[in-house]
Amino acid sequence: MIREPADLDPASTDEIVLAPELLDRLAAIRAAALDTLGSGRPVYGVNTGMGNLSKVRLTEAEQSRHQHNLLLARAVGGPPWLPPDEARAVLLARLRTFLTGDAAVSVPLIHQLVSLINSGYTPAIPMEGAGSAGEIIPLAHAAGALVGLGRLQPPPPQTSDPPRACPGAGLVAAAGVLPALELGPKEGIALLAGVPGATGRAALAVVRGRRVADQLTAVGAGAVAVVGASRDPYRAAAGRGDEVLAAELARIRELAGPEPEPRSLQAPVSFRVAGHVVAHVRRTIEQLDGAVERAFGGVTDSPAYLDGEFVSTAGFHGIELAAYCDHLAAALAHAAEVSAARLHRLLDPAVTGLPAQLARDPGPQAGLVAVHKRAVATTHQLRRLTLPTAISTAETSNGQEDVQAFAWEAAGNLMDAIRLTRTTIACELLAVRQAFALSTRDIPPGLQDLMRAVDAAVPPIDADRPFGDDLTSLLTEVLRLPD
Structure with a gap:
């Protein structure tokens, strides 16, 4: 059972179970963060645009769609895909960063991520073409599965050697594996932030x-x-x-x-x-x-x-x-x-x-x-x-x-x-x-x-x-x- 972020090994193949006290702490951080957002002050990527469009303030109606939309146009990658073991390491690293509380994401999003990891399915994440300050392109593919977007690789067969990437073969629609989750404030940009991909693979x-x-x-x-x-x-x-x-x-x-x-x-x-x-x-x-x-x-x-x-x-x-x-x-x-x-x-x-x-x-x-x-x-x-x-x-x-x-x-x-x-x-x-x-x-x-x-x-x-x-x-x- 994971009680602290450091307990989570990105190379692990074990099923993930999070301790209730850890989830309680994350829920408290989320509540405080939502209260802070209520002030209306500009927060990058939450009530503003991204990148060079960060000067644009979003209306409340735009904000309600924005976190989901962040995953759409950034999913520009294609095959070859990461092998399933590397894709799993990316998901585990994303989870570990969320468990620090810095991202202030909701417990339902964390549960959704854990469910995907434990399912054995892994997102079709492009091996190449990150091309940005960070990892928004591969992470858009990795995170899309949590909201019913993109494709998933089925659990690999049990072999003695790590599976290699298969360009587009055997992929299934993400929407058929997990129920789509509606992202709340800050959660779309949180899914795209940092370098969990490089960290997990390393x-x-x-x-x-x-x-x-x-x-x-x-x-x-x-x-x-x-x-x-x-x-x-x-x-x-x-x-x-x-x-x-x-x-x-x-x-x-x-x-x-x-x-x-x-x-x-x-x-x-x-x-x-x-x-x-x-x-x-x-x-x-x-x-x-x-x-x-x-x-x-x-x-x-x-x-x-x-x-x-x-x-x-x-x-x-x-x-x-x-x-x-x-x-x-x-x-x-x-x-x-x-x-x-x-x-x-x-x-x-x-x-x-x-x-x-x-x-x-x-x-x-x-x-x-x-x-x-x-x-x-x-x-x-x-x-x-x-x-x-x-x-x-x-x-x-x-x-x-x-x-x-x-x-x-x-x-x-x-x-x-x-x-x-x-x-x-x-x-x-x-x-x-x-x-x-x-x-x-x-x-x-x-x-x-x-x-x-x-x-x-x-x-x-x-x-x-x-x-x-x-x-x-x-x-x-x-x-x-x-x-």
């Missing part, structure tokens, strides 16, 4: 990123073990002064097992830097997590109801979220490039002492050389995601919105970076398992569970075959992300 990325970091560690340790690399770079002393690095080096030592007689004085750089690379990924994940918590704990509504009055704020400018999403995307791109480099070395008999390209019969068989080519293509795609997102002076709303942070786009890039990094990990993992199969080296105890999982998903490689099917199996059965 929170989901933090959970996924931690799993990906663990996978990078395990697969990298497998590569270290199977080539018999010197363990010198992973000694405890090499992590002096850096707790994150020291912990990462300890994980590699544990997983890779005791040091054998090394094949060479120094393994290729891609092996030696494994600890530093993943330590950097883990550091950036925690930096993003801190930005997410600050976004949830801060004031993002505008106007926000603070200390008994409506206050215009700039909480919609998610520059910190954008910056740390970009930072993590770059860290993952580097980690994927290092993974692809190790994979290339695993195909080289001079590094491994194994048959060329990890083929059982090199020459007649190509082995895993094309698996490396897929990893190269994937890392090239990753590089194109590393351009900083928040670099634009684009103006909208006739100059009222003269700068943007593009946090929504940064969160989307990060989700793509996580997906592509997982593909590269799968490529290296397939090569590590084949290298152990061709080697006389024992699989270290710390890696045996992982290799057993690979064996359950992928048959032994005795000859060439369509390895794309094997990579898909690894992604869906072995390298699963949190449900």
